[in-house]
Amino acid sequence: MPRKPTSKPRKQGSHVRTNRRFWEAGSDEYDQRHRKSIGGDRAAAWGLWRIPESSLRLLGPIRGKSILELGCGAARWSIWLARSGARSVGFDATRSQLDKARRLVSTEHVRLPLLQGNAERLPLQDATFDTVFCDWGAMTFCDPTKTVPECARVLRPDGRLVFSTASPIRYVAFDQRRDGQTRRLERSYFDLHQVQLGETVEFQLPYGAWIELFSRSGLAVERLLETRPDPAWRSTYVDRRDRRWARDWPMEAIWSVRKTTRSIGARVGRSTTR
């Protein structure tokens, strides 16, 4: 989840290769470090603070629903969904992440298709899923101007896209020298799009650009949760100092949007001011 922003320009499209390389190499370390906070009874929980789905109720009814997880990693969420009666599908770009998912699927004895690919070009038919979701998965590492229309395409009418990722405020207020959040504004809000974080590349948009992108893709915003940690909460993703920062500013956003037939021709990723 959160890593360190730097801002070297990269060749268009190379972010997919760069991120896949990172996750192939870092899969074991990620799993060892976080498995307690994303496994067991915390599998169905959201984001940096592992807030249970049972309290947020973002996914709606699960039993009998077709649910696609983008950037499923070891597929702990999707396994939980399959056990809860969903027809879930795990999708990820990284072989070593999917190897872990396959092992867990076999231990848990669930039926769960696992697909490898790039979430910016889903090898899936139109109008197939009731819900597409991800928990700091592919939506963090892919260009939203590609993934959001793809998610809209594979959703059935009235279907939901739900995803947790960083907030734009996190990137604007990140101090590279200190390698953590700062109370100063460090980068342009309106120019947010692709952000290089050490060995990975993440994507983020200003809030207005997200909303225009959703609208243009035929998705209406239902909820935007800006998580605020209780002082007693702990996270395997956030240190104590950044946890204090996250009490004052949103570090994380969880979007829930629903497929409609309405769309507007809005420009994405640019300031609307003149």
Ligand SMILES: C[S@@+](CC[C@H](N)C(=O)[O-])C[C@H]1O[C@@H](n2cnc3c(N)ncnc32)[C@H](O)[C@@H]1O
């Ligand atoms: C932070 S992990 C989150 C996985 C899972 N939610 C978890 O907590 O274990 C991000 C995942 O996104 C996947 N990912 C990155 N870029 C992707 C892309 N272009 N398409 C599909 N998945 C991608 C990575 O392989 C990795 O498994």
